[in-house]
Amino acid sequence: MLKLDAASNMPLFQQIYCQIRADILSGARPEGTRLPSLRAMSKEMQLGKNTIESAYAQLALEGYIAAIPGSGYKVNPIYGLLHQIESNPTVAFSLSGNDHAQKVNQHYRYNFSYENSDGSTFPNTIWRKLTSQILTDDAPASGYSTEMHSYGDAAGYLPLRHQLASYLYRSRGVRCTAEQVVICSGLQPSIMSILRLLQGECNIIALEDPGYHGARAVYECFNTNTIAVPVNGDGLDLAVLVNSSARVAHIAPSHQFPTGVVMPISKRMEILSWAIENESFIIEDDYDSELRYSGRPIPSMQSIDTNGRVIYLGTFSKVLSPGLRMSYMVLPPLLYQRFCEIFSGFQCTVPWLEQAVLTRFMANGLWERHLRKICLQKKKKHDVFVNTVNQLWGERAIIHGHNAGLHILLEFTDGASEKELVSKAALSGIKVYPASNLWKDKALCPKNCLFMGYGMLSESDIVSALKVLKAAWC
Template sequence: MLHIEHKSKKPIYQQIYEQLKQDILEGKIPVGTRITSTRALAKELNIGRNTVENSYAQLALEGYITSKAGSGYVVNNTQFDLDQSVTKRVTMNKVPMAASGHKTQNIRYSFQYGSLDAASFPYKLWRQCMTEVLDGQHAQKVHREGDVQGDRDLRIQLMKYLYLSRGVNCKPEQIIICSGTQSALEILIRLFPYGEKKVALEEPCYNGVSVIFQRNEFEILSIPVHEDGIGLTELVTSPARIVYIAPSHQFPMGAVMPIHKRMEMLRWAQEYDNLIIEDDYDSEFRYNGRPIPALQSIDRYERVVYVGTFSKALSPGLRMAYMILPTWLLSAYQERFIGYQCTVPLIEQKILARFMADGHWEKHVRRLCLSQKKKHDILIHAIHQNMGSKVRIYGHQAGLHILLEFLDGQQEDELIRKALECKIKVCAASPFWLNKRNYKNNALILGYGMISETDIPKAVEILSRAWFS
C-alpha cells in the first residue's frame, strides 16, 4: 500500500515513483503483474490523475514497467539482472504475464518513430574513419581524458556545419558535447540563473524533457501549441523564466514557427530577462525548401540555448548531442563543472570529427534526406488514398514522423490493438500531453524511418481495413 506524505517537500509523483520502484526491486510486485490503473490509483489516493501518470511515465522510462495495449502497465523483468537474490525472489513469486497476444518479434511492419533503419548507417565510412583515428600516428590522442566540453576538433567541425546549415553563430568555447538531450538539460539546470524554478513547456511536447524538469522539482507550465507554434500570448502572461521549444519542427505536432513570431519570442526573453531552450532535434530532415534558420541565428540578445543531436541522422546508440550556451553562461559552466569529465567517449568524438572533416557527414545527410523524403511522400499519398477525410495529418514536410488524428471517434488504445492484431506497430500520442484532459485520445504517431518504401503502401492499406472496416 502506498503512503503519501502531503506535508513533505518531495513531490507526490516522486513519492509514488520511489515506493513503486522499491516494491518492484524487492519483488513485492512480481514480474508480469498488471499494476493499478492511473485512474484507480488517483481515486484511491485522492490525488490528480496527472500526478499518477507522471510517476508511471518515469517508471516506464527507466524500464521498470511497460505499457501493454489493452492491459495497462505491467512489471518488467530486465531490471532484476543486476541482483540475483532479488531475481530469485521474483522468480518464485512470478505470475503469468498479462496476455496481450502480440510479441515484438511478430511485428511485420513497424512505424516506430525517432529511429532510422540500421541499413542507413554509414558503416563502411565509419569504420574507415575509426581506422584512421586509431592508426599509430594518431592513436595517442584518444588515450587521454579529454576536455570536459568535448573534443575541440569535433566542436570546430560542429561550429562550421551549424553556421552553414542552420545559420548558428557561436565559437567552439560555447559548444558542449553531451550524451543526449536529457544530459544537456541536466547540465543546463545546474546553471539555472533564476530563483523561481518555473519552466514553460509546449503542450503537447517530448516527454523525455518533461521528466527531466519534473525530477529536478521545476513547476511545469504547459502552454498550448497552435498552428504556428507555442502560444505566445499564454507564454507572456505566465510566470515562466525559461521556455523549452522546438520552433523548426515541433514535436509531435510538427508546427513551424514563422519569423515574426520568432522575433516576438526573442523580445519576450530580452524584455523579461528570460531564457529560451531551442531544440533543433531533426533539423536535417526538411522536405519542402531549405531548412529554416535556427532561432539562435537571429538572437542578438544571447537569450537562446541551442540543443541538437546526432541521434536522428546517425544513431541513437551513439548517445551524442550538443548544446550551445550564450557567452554569459560560460563562466557559470566552467565554475560548476570544474573537475568533471565529458560523458561521451573520446574515441567516438574523434571518429565523428574525422567523419565530418572529410565531408562524409554532409553527404550522408543529403542522402538520408532524399531517402526519407521518398518514404514521407509515399506515406502521405497512401494515407490520402486509403483513409481520405477520415484522418487529419500533422507534421508532414519535415522530420521522421507524422501525427495522425482520427475524426470519427476512434480511440487510441483500440487503434493500437487493431494494428497489433495485424502485426503492425504504431505509437501512442498520449504520453506527450502534460495535461491528459487536453488530449482527445484520438491520435497516433507514425514514424517512417524504420520501414522500407515498398512496405509502406501495403502496411497503410492493412491499417485502413483494420481501422475503418
C-alpha cells in the same frame, strides 16, 4: 510421506529438509501444522535422531518452521505470504504493465516507432575505415595516441566543436565560437546540465503542450516546476507564456514536436523580446533540423538572438544513430563561462574515439554528403507514407506535421477512438502509438489521433502496413 534415497550423493538430512521445505512452499503443510517429533520421525524413517534434528534446525534457521517450547515444531505462514505476493495487484500491474517488457516480448510485423532508426542508413563501411585510421595513426602531429589515453575537456573534443561551429553557421545560421559548443550524450543529459547552469535562477520552465515526452521526463525527474503552454497553429501560445512566471521556455520553433508547426519570424521575435525583458532563457530544441523535404532551410532562433538568451540544442541521433549517444548544445557566452566554472572537474561523457571519428567524417566532407543521401531516402519514405494515407483514407484522415522529420500525427475525422485504433492494430501485428501520451493536458488532445514514425520501415513495408491497418480499422 518423505521418500529418501540412500544411494543419492545428497545427505539424508538435506533430503528431509528439501522435501519438507517443498511441502511448505506448495501449501501441502499449511500454516500451524505441527511436524512429527524428533523421536517419532526418527522411528518412522528408521534414522538417527541427529539426522532429523539437523534437518529441522536448518528449516527453523531459514524461517520455514518455528520451535514451540515443549511442543516440537510448527509451520510458519510461508505459503499464505507467498500467495499474497503473487496475487498482489500492485506487483501484478508492474509486471504486466511494463512498457519495456511488452516491447521486448511482443513481436510485431511492423512497428511505426519514432525513436529508433533504420540501421541500413548508417555509414558502416566509412565509419569502420575512419575508426581504423585513427586507431593506427600514431604520428605525433595527429595527437591521436595522446588524446586516446587522456581525460579530455568537459565540453568535448575541440576539433569536433570547431567542425560543428562551422557547419551550424552554414546550415542554421548559428553564430558561435567553437568554445561555446558543448558535446553531450543526448538531449536529456543536455537538459540536466542546463538545469545545473540555471539552478536557483530559473525555477519555473514553460513546456510546449504537446511536446517531447523525453524532455518532460527530465524536468519531472528533477522536480522542476513546469507550465504546460498550449501549441497553436503558429507555435506555443505567447499570451500564456507572457502571463506565466516561467523564466525558461523549452521550444522547438523550426519543427514543433509532434505537431510539426513552424513558428513564424514574428512570433520568434516576440518570444525573444519576452526573454530579454524578463532576463529569461529560451532552450531551442532543433532535434531534426536536417530533415526538411520542401522549401528552404529555416534559420534557427539562435541566429537572430543578439542578447545571449538562446541555448541551442542539436543531435546526431536522427541522421546517424541514437546508439552513438552524441548531441551538442551551443551556450550563450554568459552560460559558457558558468559551464567552465561549474564543470571544471568533469570529463565529457561521450567517448573520445567516437568524437574523433565524427570529426574526420565532417572534415572530409562526408557528413554533408551523408545528409544529402539521408534526406533523399527519408523524403521517399515520407512521400510514400503521405500518399498511401491519402489513397486509403482520403478526407477521413488528417495528416499533421508532414514535409519534415520522421513522424506525423494521423488524426481520423470519424470512427474508432485512439484506444481502439491501437488495440485493433496490435491484433493485426502492427505497433502504433497513442498521441495522447504527448499531451500534458489530455483534454486538448484529439480523441482519435495516432503518433506514427516511419523511419524504421522500408517504403514497401510502409504501404503493406498501412493496407493492413486499413482493413483492421474498417
